[in-house]
Amino acid sequence: MSSNKPYQIPRVLSIQSHVVHGFVGNKCAAFILQLYGFEVDLINSVHFSNHTGYKTVKGTRLRVDELQSIFEGLLANDILEYDYILTGYMGSGELLHVVAEHVKLIKTKFPHVKYVCDPVIGDNNKLYVDRSCIEVYKNELLPLADIVTPNDFEIKLLIGKQSNDTDNENENEDNSIWQSLRTLHSMGPSHIIISSIPADKIGRSENILQMRASSKISNDQYQTFRIDFPRLESSFTGTGDSFSALILAWLHKENNLVCACEKAISILHQILLKTIELSKPISIHNTCGNELCLIESKAIIESGQILFRAVFDK
């Protein structure tokens, strides 16, 4: 705990997007973390009508000087004090740099702080951000991060690996994933979670997805594990942001990565099932699939039921 007061609930600083309608970024993080009893300070990196998968997106981005200003305000009032920091999508390298500066400041003052970084760069070979962000993640944010949650596209960009098209051997792919994790560890984070690798990439059924995670215990000791879970037919937005919030919450409650991953992936899966079950009509202007039914999943989120268990690697 950051303070000596035993009744002080844990405090999170979350820097992510704000959408007026729907659930991505801070809309996901705030709901989940507040439900779990965290005090959440929310810096909104954008203020958009809705997520960028809709036909129309209107709104503004937080400028670098505005972000600086917000931090100055919190500092001047002595309220820049946290147990956790959480970041997600950030549109520019400059913004990320300001974030890095202040994460460093916070961690220097409060060494116990854990920084959960979702290095949002892109997916399926497509970039969501400009290239400048990749450099800032590599050089400034990863060295500060305790936990990172890249997807397999992001991990390759961060470690500077080329996609190897000729690599078809399942065993090599498996090995190459573990190598990538090891390389990423050396860049800073002691905990890494790749939340969903399509299992057919590693020789498993097309209907299964696999999470891979790794904790660096010492210079040559790692605890690695995987969790298999079913792929669902539909497409959703906000799953990554919900996942990182769940990871943060359960890591705090359980104090170990294995449990946190089991909880997070199980709860996320149940939220997706609930979203499908409620089959709300999707706006025809939304090209990205279902908005998560987070509000309707409150009981699911609170119950924290585990459906999928980790399997340890040797």
Add this chain to the structure above:
Amino acid sequence: MSVKTKRIPRVLSIQSHVVHGFVGNKCATFILQLYGFEVDVINSVHYSNHTGYKVVKGSRLSVDELRAIFQGLIANEIFEYDYILTGYMGSGELLAVIAEYVRLIKSKSPHVKYLCDPVIGDNGKLYVDQSCIEMYKSVILPLADIVTPNDFELEQLVGTQVKSDPDRYEEQVLWQSIQSLHKMGPTHIIVSSISAAKLGGKEDMLQMYASAKSSDGQYQTFRIDFPYIRGCFTGTGDLFSALILAWFHKEKNLISACEKSISVLHQVLLKTIELCDSINIHNTCGNELKLIESKTAIEAAETLFHAIIIDANIVQ
């Protein structure tokens, strides 16, 4: 084809956002989401913290930016609500734009209820300029279904003095002012926390006065007495209007909504005092509400205070 399940109620809330603490949309979002509402959140400002702190940094939403947000929601056909909620708005121009779009929403969906907290000031002090007061009177109140002014705001809106003497209210004058406010639009009026000392009652009690006007012109008027809690708090008004919206939806009548809301608010204040250590010296406005820690009390919503129905004959 799946069976169409009843969807959860949708609120559009246009209020301040503070990075740290609980005022405006930070209060409203937590409360309403906890109670099972889908909340679309338009942030009228993005500040580090509320304005009672020594330092406030951040930016305000411009009129163009607000319009752009509305246009985005309309273009994507997601501009559909059951409730609209507004609180503190720093400019008359913003209020004018809001009125435009509230009017649009209500004309498309006549069932929509607009809860307006007409934030103008308190204790004789204005928080906003005259242009806001004019906007409330001319374009906002005619659209509002439920309003939650304090006694100072009631005076500003109807233009009469609720107290003839600085320390005394006449209950009659209060009811007359409420009736005048009804004529300006709202069918449901809640004047929260008038000090009972001002009405000749016990000094350590506060009173809430409310009035619901039915479609056939009948008034249901009532009052709730509740204990004054020593201490300064921020966000209580925003918390109160979110609670009113939630409980009005659940209970479908103003009396129950007020009983629940006042009771829950009271418990949140007690919890806040219980858990508060030293107040941050940079915060001149007292305690930030301990909303997260009050989750159980908010959900349990025990009724502690009951309404006293006022005889209709007293109201002219």
